[in-house]
Amino acid sequence: MSTSHVLLGLLSAGPQHGYELKRAHDERLPRAKPLAYGQVYATLGRLERDGLVEQSGQDQEGGPERTSYALTDAGRDKLAEWLAAVEPPAQYVASDLFAKVIVSLLASGASAATDYLIAQRAAHTTRLRELTAVKTSGDSSAGDVVAADYAIAHLDADLTWLQTTLLRVADLHREVNA
Amino acid sequence: MNALLTGTGLHRSYGPTPALRGIDIEIGEGEIVAVTGPSGCGKSTLLHCLAGILKVDAGEVRFRDQDIGLWSESARSRLRRTEFGVLFQFGQLVPELTAAENVALPLLLAGSGRREARKSATLWLGRFGVGDLADQLPGRMSGGEQQRCAVARALVTEPKVLFADEPTGALDVLTGEQVLTEIVHVAREQGTSVVLVTHEPKIAAYADREIALRDGVLDPTGLGLGIGS
Numbered sequence: 001m002s003t004s005h006v007l008l009g010l011l012s013a014g015p016q017h018g019y020e021l022k023r024a025h026d027e028r029l030p031r032a033k034p035l036a037y038g039q040v041y042a043t044l045g046r047l048e049r050d051g052l053v054e055q056s057g058q059d060q061e062g063g064p065e066r067t068s069y070a071l072t073d074a075g076r077d078k079l080a081e082w083l084a085a086v087e088p089p090a091q092y093v094a095s096d097l098f099a100k101v102i103v104s105l106l107a108s109g110a111s112a113a114t115d116y117l118i119a120q121r122a123a124h125t126t127r128l129r130e131l132t133a134v135k136t137s138g139d140s141s142a143g144d145v146v147a148a149d150y151a152i153a154h155l156d157a158d159l160t161w162l163q164t165t166l167l168r169v170a171d172l173h174r175e176v177n178a
Numbered sequence: 179m180n181a182l183l184t185g186t187g188l189h190r191s192y193g194p195t196p197a198l199r200g201i202d203i204e205i206g207e208g209e210i211v212a213v214t215g216p217s218g219c220g221k222s223t224l225l226h227c228l229a230g231i232l233k234v235d236a237g238e239v240r241f242r243d244q245d246i247g248l249w250s251e252s253a254r255s256r257l258r259r260t261e262f263g264v265l266f267q268f269g270q271l272v273p274e275l276t277a278a279e280n281v282a283l284p285l286l287l288a289g290s291g292r293r294e295a296r297k298s299a300t301l302w303l304g305r306f307g308v309g310d311l312a313d314q315l316p317g318r319m320s321g322g323e324q325q326r327c328a329v330a331r332a333l334v335t336e337p338k339v340l341f342a343d344e345p346t347g348a349l350d351v352l353t354g355e356q357v358l359t360e361i362v363h364v365a366r367e368q369g370t371s372v373v374l375v376t377h378e379p380k381i382a383a384y385a386d387r388e389i390a391l392r393d394g395v396l397d398p399t400g401l402g403l404g405i406g407s
Contacts, residue, residue: 125379125388132383135355136362152380159379 003035004043008052008071008079015056015070018044031147044069052078097158101165102176110173114166121162128155182207182371183228183339187237190223197223199394200237205339208369210362212385214376220394221375222343228373229262229341230254241339259288263337263370267344269328271316277303278312281331288335302330306360322353329357333364340365343375358384 010016010024018040025035047053052075057068071079097120104113134140134148165172181204188201197220205211205228213221226232228239230246238245241261246254258264263284271280281299286292303309306326308319316324325348332340340361346354362384365372374385382388390397 125383128379128383129385132380136359136384138363152383156380 002082003039004047004052005079005082007040007043007047008075009083011053011069011071012076012079015068017059017066017068019066021069028143029147030141030143031151047075051075097162101169101172105169105173105176110169113173114169117162117166117169121159121166124155124159124162128152128159131155180207181205182209182242183373184240185224185228185234185237186240188224188227188234188239189236190220190227190232190234196394198227198234201391201394201396203228203389203396205371205373207338208365208371209387210365210372210374210385212374212376212382212388213391214379214382214388215391215397216377219391221377221391224391225341225343225373225375229264229339230258231264259284260335261338263332263335263340265328265332265340265342265345267347268321269316269324271324271327271331273316276313276315277308277319277327280316280327281334284331284335298334299330302334303327305364306330307356322349322357325349325353325357329361333361333370336368337370339371339373341373341375344377345374346381347376354381 006025006029007021010021010028016024018037021044022035022037022040025040026032044053048055048069051072053069054072055067056070059066059068100116101113104116131148131152135145135152140148183205185201185203188198188203189196190198199220201220201224203211203213203224213224215221223232227234230239230241230249234247238247240246241257246257249257271277272283275283278296278299281302282290282292282295285295285298290298300309300312303312303326306329308323308326308330311319311323311327316327319327325345329345332342342361345361346357349357358381361372364370372385374381376382
């Protein structure tokens with residue numbers, strides 16, 4: 001995910017300083033990896049260098065001095081372009097799960113690959129149950145539910161893949177070691 | 179957790195075809211247990227045996243530590259009316275009765291007064307978001323609405339155990355999710371145990387625990403695929 005585009009999007013509501021941006025990010029994208037402050041300031045620095053944001057003021061409410069940033073016209077254009085662009089659907093098959101199965105067949109053999117698939121399946125199932133509990137808990141926000149939905153759909157797809165791959169381990173093993 | 183319902187050494191065949199070949203299972207009070215596995219693994223048969231709808235060929239099903247296989251048909255049927263609630267993939271509402279009459283039916287059969295039954299029925303229909311369909315016949319409702327009525331009917335007697343066989347199989351994703359979430363809420367609030375039969379990992383994830391079957395026996399890999407044996 002592109003942190004710089006998300007920050008541009010958050011700034012479209014009006015100028016904000018780094019601390020506010022970090023908080024807005026973590027609140028709006030629940031269950032995403034929280035942004036580190038350092039990452040926010042480094043990204044703002046790059047965006048400023050590229051003319052996509054500019055400093056819009058200093059504010060010092062009892063605390064340390066803080067710089068607010070605002071979108072520039074170029075930043076607004078950049079954001080609109082990103083929002084309209086379709087992400088390439090599964091351009092490359094890149095998955096640690098897939099790579100691990102193949103390498104396991106090469107390096108260790110069919111039973112190691114099978115053991116791994118079974119263990120991974122159990123871990124996925126546990127996580128699926130945790131995320132489903134988020135949805136049934138009653139005090140989850142709509143953002144929490146939509147975030148959980150996204151992860152659940154992907155875990156479910158992985159689980160289908162893990163189960164069918166278990167059925168194909170023997171064929172795959174023959175092919176990899178031919 | 180105390181076991182409310184147990185099956186020990188359960189065997190059941192259809193003619194020469196075995197469906198259950200020695201299943202041991204325990205359902206705790208207030209516990210939600212998913213029974214999973216591919217088509218034909220015996221999961222629906224297991225549900226029917228635990229609910230006392232089918233008799234087992236060998237083994238015993240105990241509810242509150244009593245062997246229900248020893249009970250008369252009428253005693254088991256009373257058990258199913260009062261302590262058990264049953265829910266299938268297609269609601270199986272009585273087509274000639276309105277939603278409220280369908281939901282009130284188990285209460286009337288259990289001896290409740292008409293007015294009281296109607297009141298509870300309306301309450302449960304409301305809980306599942308179909309309160310305004312109380313006087314509608316099933317034929318004039320969508321599949322999702324019928325299934326919500328069926329869930330209300332299965333829970334109106336406040337059973338100790340709800341048996342649900344692919345309860346959301348005929349519903350769209352969002353409706354299925356709402357129905358499951360509501361079942362989980364009711365189960366948590368009232369301490370109802372739930373036996374949830376499904377072949378979908380996503381649905382099984384609503385349960386506290388999952389038991390996988392393969393060819394009529396428990397599958398220790400939890401995969402229901404016969405891997406590694």
